[in-house]
Amino acid sequence: MPDEKDVNTPMAEDSPSAPPQAAILKITGQVLPARCIGVVAELNVAEHLANEPKTAADLAKKCGAHAPTLYRILRYLASIGIFEERPDGTFVNTPQSDVLRDGVPGSVRMLVRQRWQDVTWDVYRALPEAVASPTGIPAFALAHGNPFFDFLAENPDLNALFDAAMAMMSGPENDVIAATFPFEGVRRVCDIGGGQGGLLAAILKRHSNIHGVLFDQSQVIAEPAHLNAAGMIDRCDLIAGDFFETAPPDCDVYLLKRILHDWSDADAGRILTSVREAMPGDGRVVIIDALLKPGNEPDPNKFLDLGIMTLLRGRERTESEMKDVLNSARFELETVYPPEAPSTLSMTVGKPA
Numbered sequence: 496m497p498d499e500k501d502v503n504t505p506m507a508e509d510s511p512s513a514p515p516q517a518a519i520l521k522i523t524g525q526v527l528p529a530r531c532i533g534v535v536a537e538l539n540v541a542e543h544l545a546n547e548p549k550t551a552a553d554l555a556k557k558c559g560a561h562a563p564t565l566y567r568i569l570r571y572l573a574s575i576g577i578f579e580e581r582p583d584g585t586f587v588n589t590p591q592s593d594v595l596r597d598g599v600p601g602s603v604r605m606l607v608r609q610r611w612q613d614v615t616w617d618v619y620r621a622l623p624e625a626v627a628s629p630t631g632i633p634a635f636a637l638a639h640g641n642p643f644f645d646f647l648a649e650n651p652d653l654n655a656l657f658d659a660a661m662a663m664m665s666g667p668e669n670d671v672i673a674a675t676f677p678f679e680g681v682r683r684v685c686d687i688g689g690g691q692g693g694l695l696a697a698i699l700k701r702h703s704n705i706h707g708v709l710f711d712q713s714q715v716i717a718e719p720a721h722l723n724a725a726g727m728i729d730r731c732d733l734i735a736g737d738f739f740e741t742a743p744p745d746c747d748v749y750l751l752k753r754i755l756h757d758w759s760d761a762d763a764g765r766i767l768t769s770v771r772e773a774m775p776g777d778g779r780v781v782i783i784d785a786l787l788k789p790g791n792e793p794d795p796n797k798f799l800d801l802g803i804m805t806l807l808r809g810r811e812r813t814e815s816e817m818k819d820v821l822n823s824a825r826f827e828l829e830t831v832y833p834p835e836a837p838s839t840l841s842m843t844v845g846k847p848a
Contacts, residue, residue, distance in 0.1 A: 530612070531568050532577065532595070537609035540569070541588055541595040544578070548585035605660040614639070614653060618805050625805070634805040643806045662693065668752075668838040669697035672783060675835055676842060678702045678748070685710055685746040687738050687770065688754045692722035692731065699727040707731035708743050738766050742773035749774060752783035753840075757809040760820055767824035771847060779844055780826060785811040786841040795839055814843070821845045 535541065538558040543549060549557075551566035558565070573580045577591045594601050605611070617638040625634035635643045647654040672694065678684070678701075685708035686695045695707040699722075707727070709716055713735035722728045734743050739762070742749065749770045755763040770780050785796035800811035812820065818828045826845035834841055 528572075528575065529607075531572055532607050533609040533612040534568060535572065535578075535592075536595050536604050536607045538565075539596075539604075540565075540578075541592045541604075542597070544586060544588045544592070545596060548581060548583075548587045550585050554586070602663060605656050605663060608656065610653065611656050611660075622805060631808070633807055635807070662691075665693050665752075668783075668840060669694045671835050671838045672752070672840075672842065673697040673701045675832055676781065678705060681705055681747045683708060683746040684748045684750065685743050686750045686752070687711075687742060687766070688751065690715060690721075692719040692727075694750060694752055695731060696721045696725035696727050699730050700725055705730075708734060708746055710734050710736060710738070710743055712737075738769055740769060742769045744773045745775060746773075747775075747778055749778065749780045750783060751780065754784075755782055755809070755820065756784045756803055756811055757807050759808045759810075760816075760823070763809075763820050764823040767821065767826060767845075771824050771826060774847065776847055779829070779846055780821075782817065782821075782843040782845065783840050784817075784843070785839060786817060786831065786843065787811050787813045789813065799839070817843050822848070 538554075538560060540554055540558065543554055543557050551569055552562045554560070554569075555562035555565050569578055569586055570580060572578050572592070573586065576589055577595075578586050579589050580586055588596075593599060595604050595607070596602060597604050618634045621634040621638040624637050625632060628637075633643070635646070639646050641649065647657055678698065681702070682704070683706050684695065684698060686692070687710050689695055689709045689711055692707075692709050695709055699705055699707050707722075707730060709719060709722065709731055716733040716735055719728060719731070719733060722731055732743075736742070738754070751766070751770075755766065758766065767780065774780070785799055787796050787800065788794040796811050803809050803811060814828075814831060821828050821843075825848045827848045829844045829846045831844070832842035
C-alpha cells in the first residue's frame with residue numbers, strides 16, 4: 496500500500512506506475528490552479544506584462560493587489576508554464592499566459608475571469624442536488640434561481656462575458672465549416688438562431704454565389720455585428736422569429752449550430768419540424784453539434800455534455816440519438832461530416848423523408 500508521500504508527489508502522479516489514488520487527487524487538486532488563473536485573468540496581469548517584464552510589486556501597484564500574495568500566485572503559475580519568473584525577480588508572459596489577454600488570437604480571458612468562475616462554481620456546488628432531483632432540474636436553476644438564459648437576460652454584464660466567450664470559440668469553427676461543407680450550387684443559406692451572423696459571414700466571404708438569411712430573435716438581429724464587420728450585410732436578409740414556431744421558407748440549406756444541444760429531444764424535434772415545414776423538397780438541414788464517441792473512448796465532447804447538463808435540459812448526442820431526433824421531424828440522416836481541428840463539432844446532414 497503506497498504511503499501518503501507517494502500519493503501526493505507530482506512524480507508519483509505522472510509515473511506510469513502511479514497508484515490510483517494519485518490520479519484522483521491530481522484531478523481534484525485542479526481547483527486551486529483554476530482559481531489562480533481566474534484571479535490573474537481578472538486582474539489583467541498578462542496585459543500588464545505585454546510590453547515589458549515587471550516584478551510582482553510593480554504588478555500589484557497596477558492591479559490594486561497585495562504584492563506578496565500576488566507574487567506567490569505568480570511563482571506557482573510560472574512553475575506550470577503560465578508566466579515565467581526571471582532571475583532578476585521580474586515576470587514575463589509565456590504562450591500560455593499570453594492568451595489571458597483580450598484581443599489576442601485564441602484569447603480565453605473571458606472564459607476564465609473570476610466573475611464567470613463564481614457563477615460556474617456555484618452551479619457545480621448544486622450538482623449533488625441536481626443529481627438527486629426526480630425531475631432532472633439543471634444545477635444552474637438550483638444555484639441561481641432562474642433558468643440559464645433568463646439569468647443572462649437579467650445580468651447584462653455576465654451576458655456580455657458569455658457572448659464574448661462564445662464568439663471567441665466560434666471564429667475558428669466558422670471558418671472550418673465554411674471550408675468543409677459542399678456549398679457549391681447552393682443559392683440561399685439560412686442560419687437558424689444565428690446570433691450576430693458570424694457563421695454566415697464566414698460562409699458568404701468564402702462563397703460569392705450564396706445569399707444568406709439570418710434568423711433569430713428581433714433584439715439579436717438588430718445588431719448583426721459580424722455581418723457588418725465582414726461587409727456582407729448586403730448579401731443577407733435579417734428575419735426575426737421563434738424557431739419553435741416557424742423558419743424562413745425557400746432556402747437550400749438550413750444551419751443549426753450549437754442550437755439543438757441546448758434542448759431536450761422533444762424540443763429539438765419541434766425546432767426541426769419548423770425547419771422541415773419551411774424547406775423545399777430538395778433542401779437540407781445541417782446540424783452542427785458534437786457527436787459523442789461510443790464506449791469508453793476519451794472524448795472532449797463528453798466533458799461538454801456535462802457542461803450542457805449543468806446549464807440546461809439539453810444534451811450532446813450520439814449519431815444514433817441524432818438520427819432519432821431527425822426521424823421525429825420527418826428527416827432522414829443523409830451523411831455526417833466529422834470534426835476538423837480546431838473544431839470538435841460534426842456536421843450532421845438531414846434530408847426530407
